[in-house]
Amino acid sequence: MTRWWLRPAVRVVAAIALPLLVPAIITALIWALPGDPASIICPPQSCGGTEVLAARWNLDAGPWSFFWGWLGGAVQGDFGNSWRLQQGVAVAELLREAVPNTLKLLGLAIIPVGLGSVAGARLRIPRGLDAVLQIVGLVPALVLSLVAAAAVTLAYGSAAYGAEANLVRLAAGALVLGLADGALSGAVLGTRDLFQTENKQRYVSVALLRGERRLPNTLPNVAPALAGQLRARLLHLLSGAVVVEVVLRIDGMGDLLWGGTLLQDFGVVLAAATCFSLISSFLLLLQAVVEIVTAWHVRRAPVLSATASTVEAAA
Amino acid sequence: MRGGEWTRRLAGAFALACLLLLGWAAWMAPEHLSPPDASLAYASPAELPPLGADNRGRPLTEYAMQGARVVALPSVAAGLVVMGFAVLGGLLACVGSSRVGTVIQALGEVVGALPRMLVILVVALVIPKDARGLLPLALTWAVLSAPGAMDEAAAVASRLGGARFVEALRAHGYRGSRIYGWHVVALNLRPVVVRQGAEVMMQVVFLEIALSYLAVVEDQPSFTHADSLVSWADLLNLGYPSLVLDVPSMHALVLGLALIGIVAAMSLCLGVAARAR
Numbered sequence: 001m002t003r004w005w006l007r008p009a010v011r012v013v014a015a016i017a018l019p020l021l022v023p024a025i026i027t028a029l030i031w032a033l034p035g036d037p038a039s040i041i042c043p044p045q046s047c048g049g050t051e052v053l054a055a056r057w058n059l060d061a062g063p064w065s066f067f068w069g070w071l072g073g074a075v076q077g078d079f080g081n082s083w084r085l086q087q088g089v090a091v092a093e094l095l096r097e098a099v100p101n102t103l104k105l106l107g108l109a110i111i112p113v114g115l116g117s118v119a120g121a122r123l124r125i126p127r128g129l130d131a132v133l134q135i136v137g138l139v140p141a142l143v144l145s146l147v148a149a150a151a152v153t154l155a156y157g158s159a160a161y162g163a164e165a166n167l168v169r170l171a172a173g174a175l176v177l178g179l180a181d182g183a184l185s186g187a188v189l190g191t192r193d194l195f196q197t198e199n200k201q202r203y204v205s206v207a208l209l210r211g212e213r214r215l216p217n218t219l220p221n222v223a224p225a226l227a228g229q230l231r232a233r234l235l236h237l238l239s240g241a242v243v244v245e246v247v248l249r250i251d252g253m254g255d256l257l258w259g260g261t262l263l264q265d266f267g268v269v270l271a272a273a274t275c276f277s278l279i280s281s282f283l284l285l286l287q288a289v290v291e292i293v294t295a296w297h298v299r300r301a302p303v304l305s306a307t308a309s310t311v312e313a314a315a
Numbered sequence: 316m317r318g319g320e321w322t323r324r325l326a327g328a329f330a331l332a333c334l335l336l337l338g339w340a341a342w343m344a345p346e347h348l349s350p351p352d353a354s355l356a357y358a359s360p361a362e363l364p365p366l367g368a369d370n371r372g373r374p375l376t377e378y379a380m381q382g383a384r385v386v387a388l389p390s391v392a393a394g395l396v397v398m399g400f401a402v403l404g405g406l407l408a409c410v411g412s413s414r415v416g417t418v419i420q421a422l423g424e425v426v427g428a429l430p431r432m433l434v435i436l437v438v439a440l441v442i443p444k445d446a447r448g449l450l451p452l453a454l455t456w457a458v459l460s461a462p463g464a465m466d467e468a469a470a471v472a473s474r475l476g477g478a479r480f481v482e483a484l485r486a487h488g489y490r491g492s493r494i495y496g497w498h499v500v501a502l503n504l505r506p507v508v509v510r511q512g513a514e515v516m517m518q519v520v521f522l523e524i525a526l527s528y529l530a531v532v533e534d535q536p537s538f539t540h541a542d543s544l545v546s547w548a549d550l551l552n553l554g555y556p557s558l559v560l561d562v563p564s565m566h567a568l569v570l571g572l573a574l575i576g577i578v579a580a581m582s583l584c585l586g587v588a589a590r591a592r
Binding site: 010011014018022025026029032033034134138139140141142143146150153154181232235236238239240242243246247254257258259261262263264266269273276277280284 | 421424425427428429430431432433436437439440441443517521524525528529530532533535551555558559572575579582583
């Protein structure tokens with residue numbers, strides 16, 4: 001209790017380090033691959049001018065120079081150019097299209113997960129439904145995505161890539177993300193278990209005897225764990241977004257990351273991975289804030305001297 | 316025998332049968348698919364028993380067996396690695412060292428800070444084309460899953476009493492190997508350790524199917540297996556057009572989904588079989 005600040009401090013440090021660490025590791029991996037990075041973009045057997053290209057893209061002066069150059073550009077919003085996916089196109093341009101779509105997808109996918117968490121917290125879902133939830137949670141995102149893609153194609157036919165169909169695909173993708181791979185079942189069961197365990201604590205019984213409600217008493221104590229669960233679930237959704245975006249043809253960050261990986265486009269992968277790590281950092285910071293606010297709230301609570309009646313009530 | 320015991324035994328028998336079937340199919344899988352036979356294109360299971368044929372008349376049995384070969388060893392290896400980590404987490408909780416616990420928690424925070432798929436794709440990116448395979452990805456997935464498994468096993472060990480439980484058994488005169496190996500791991504950590512291992516096995520199979528499917532729809536080689544092999548994702552890819560077009564490949568889709576269902580059921584049954592009495 002005396003070092004309550006340690007956990008949030010570690011999270012803040014991790015949140016700051018992550019967006020630096022991820023591109024640094026990827027840069028190191030580019031140079032760890034057999035052959036030099038310039039020949040990955042432009043193999044000397046099939047294209048001339050590899051050295052010129054290496055100089056133009058800052059690949060000729062080693063990993064440190066490349067990393068700091070790339071980071072300096074990224075801070076100003078310049079993520080370099082695509083190496084292979086859309087050769088020569090600015091990655092920032094690709095990200096400008098992709099990031100809003102992924103954020104919309106995640107925003108919508110949080111709705112079923114959030115509703116599941118609220119239902120779990122309020123103990124509204126009967127235990128009899130646990131088996132159903134668990135079975136639904138076993139279905140992989142790929143299978144549900146295929147079903148959703150087929151439904152959109154059947155419903156819209158040749159207009160499957162029109163504006164309306166795109167919105168439907170986004171909504172279907174969010175629903176898939178919210179249900180598949182145990183997202184909903186984890187939200188319901190995880191939150192319910194957390195609150196049920198907390199409700200067994202003696203202070204909750206004392207609060208009930210004093211005529212207080214359960215939730216305002218338990219919430220400050222479960223808030224850090226809830227924030228941790230929420231962060232894990234959002235990361236899970238972000239992970240699943242790769243599959244959902246590719247199968248449902250949603251032009252998001254996951255689709256971009258997949259395309260970059262498939263074609264060994266390090267320019268795109270560096271930028272997309274950094275965006276993913278920025279979202280992770282934001283979630284880490286959010287969790288740290290929740291922990292700090294909770295600790296502050298718990299510490300500022302007035303210390304009441306126990307009167308004879310409250311002691312009796314507690315007994 | 317009580318109903319619960321029967322359920323456990325049945326679930327165990329089913330899971331074991333599935334595991335053996337997976338191993339057998341992987342072992343017997345042909346090196347290459349049979350040569351095409353246009354006269355058998357899209358043959359149904361009735362026309363070409365037992366599972367029918369693909370668009371070029373090649374038996375789907377070979378798809379199922381080669382897919383089993385792709386996933387069998389890596390998924391089992393990943394499951395075992397996670398089980399090992401979970402046992403370690405539980406045992407460390409029984410040792411009761413707060414410093415070790417803090418270090419593990421910090422490591423878990425770092426490992427768990429990024430979306431798993433991002434890490435998997437970065438690993439896939441740097442595997443040389445001639446060394447592509449599911450095993451490195453499966454082991455990466457296992458390492459990413461390890462902190463959660465260790466945490467859960469540590470929570471079980473803590474509920475058990477942790478270091479005090481061990482002390483109490485020592486007071487009875489039991490040796491360390493019996494306390495840790497039998498009382499802690501086999502009797503108390505078993506349900507959570509086996510369930511975690513089974514879940515990771517299933518996740519690795521699903522990961523392989525997802526990665527292969529995403530590659531195959533883009534007409535690119537998969538990160539998870541050599542080009543000469545096909546995966547269960549190819550069954551889904553072959554069968555998907557039957558949902559939206561007039562292509563008679565529904566049997567391939569059904570087979571792909573059935574294989575996914577069997578893997579999920581196997582994982583579930585392993586967890587049930589290992590439940591505490």
